[in-house]
Amino acid sequence: MTQSFDVDSFIRSRKQTRAVSDLLKAQASDYLATLSPLVRPQPLFGEYLQGAPRGSGRETQHHFKEFRTLFDKHAGARPFNLMNELEVPLNIINSTPELYPLEYDHTLDNGTRVRVTSPTRWVVGYSSFDLSRFRQVVGDPNRSGSELHRFVVHYLMLFHCFSRAGGLGRLFKGLRFPVGFQCLDDFGDLPFCVISSPVSSTLPSDPVIRHSTEISGSRSFEELISDAEIEAMRDGLREQLSEALAAASAG
Numbered sequence: 001m002t003q004s005f006d007v008d009s010f011i012r013s014r015k016q017t018r019a020v021s022d023l024l025k026a027q028a029s030d031y032l033a034t035l036s037p038l039v040r041p042q043p044l045f046g047e048y049l050q051g052a053p054r055g056s057g058r059e060t061q062h063h064f065k066e067f068r069t070l071f072d073k074h075a076g077a078r079p080f081n082l083m084n085e086l087e088v089p090l091n092i093i094n095s096t097p098e099l100y101p102l103e104y105d106h107t108l109d110n111g112t113r114v115r116v117t118s119p120t121r122w123v124v125g126y127s128s129f130d131l132s133r134f135r136q137v138v139g140d141p142n143r144s145g146s147e148l149h150r151f152v153v154h155y156l157m158l159f160h161c162f163s164r165a166g167g168l169g170r171l172f173k174g175l176r177f178p179v180g181f182q183c184l185d186d187f188g189d190l191p192f193c194v195i196s197s198p199v200s201s202t203l204p205s206d207p208v209i210r211h212s213t214e215i216s217g218s219r220s221f222e223e224l225i226s227d228a229e230i231e232a233m234r235d236g237l238r239e240q241l242s243e244a245l246a247a248a249s250a251g
Contacts, residue, residue: 010212017201017225021119024197028177029099036097038168039161049164050089065162074190077153079138082149086218092157092238093150097124100131102194104185106221109206114213117222123184124162124193129154136188140196154188162193176236198233201225 042052045067046060068086075082099122106116125131134151137143162168162179172179176198181191201223203209209221 010208013224013226014222016227017119017222020199020225020230021201024120024199025099025122028195028197029176031172031177032097032099032124035168035171039097039158039165041092041095041157041161044161044164048089050091052089054166063160063164067157070160071153074156074188075149077188079186079188080148080152080190082145082152084145084149086153090153090157092126092154094126094128094154095157096127097158098127099123099195102184106203106209108210110210112210112213114209115220116203117220118201119222119225120197120199122195124158124179124195126154126158140185153226155192159191159193173236180187184248199225201228202229222235 003115042049044060044063046052048060048064071086074080088151102121102123104116104118106114120250121162123131125134129151134155137148137151159181163181169179172195178196180194180196182194183189184192203221212221213219
């Protein structure tokens with residue numbers, strides 16, 4: 001996108017983006033809440049979780065070993081540098097999943113760094129572990145080691161549960177809100193679960209972003225959703241049916 005900066009057009013795009021994003025997030029949140037029993041850690045970890053009922057010994061032991069390996073790989077690495085080990089049983093304070101804004105850094109052509117928010121992608125975390133607070137704790141040189149430990153454990157637990165939930169990815173894809181895993185700025189190689197919407201959002205040109213941040217006095221920006229992106233939405237099931245009809249007709 002290389003458009004020049006037009007204040008009225010930009011304000012209109014911002015309003016459209018916010019309206020569409022709110023609808024998409026509400027839909028994604030509803031799907032997540034409905035499917036959340038499939039990613040509860042209690043059935044996987046059993047007695048390895050504080051207050052959870054005893055599970056099938058071999059399976060729960062397997063999940064705990066996998067999780068301990070995952071924790072050891074990431075907790076001691078930068079930027080966390082945690083030294084404390086996992087304590088059994090694990091104290092998972094809250095296992096209700098929630099959506100948080102996905103943010104990343106974008107450097108403008110003049111060298112200015114802007115924090116960008118996506119209106120069509122969200123990070124999944126537990127409801128008592130806000131991602132913005134996690135980012136603050138990571139960046140605080142005087143941070144609490146125990147608080148950082150809790151954040152790392154809970155986000156890794158969510159990643160483990162989502163990545164081990166067979167068929168869940170197909171369900172979300174069928175609902176047109178695919179689930180993926182990626183690393184985020186400020187968190188090193190820690191894997192996060194990300195839900196995307198059926199609509200894409202993009203950044204305008206750097207001059208547009210620069211004008212917007214200069215006017216607002218803030219070094220933050222939100223991607224924009226255009227009318228064309230909504231019109232270009234694809235329906236996977238419709239395409240599959242069309243292909244089936246075409247193949248049947250050709251036969």
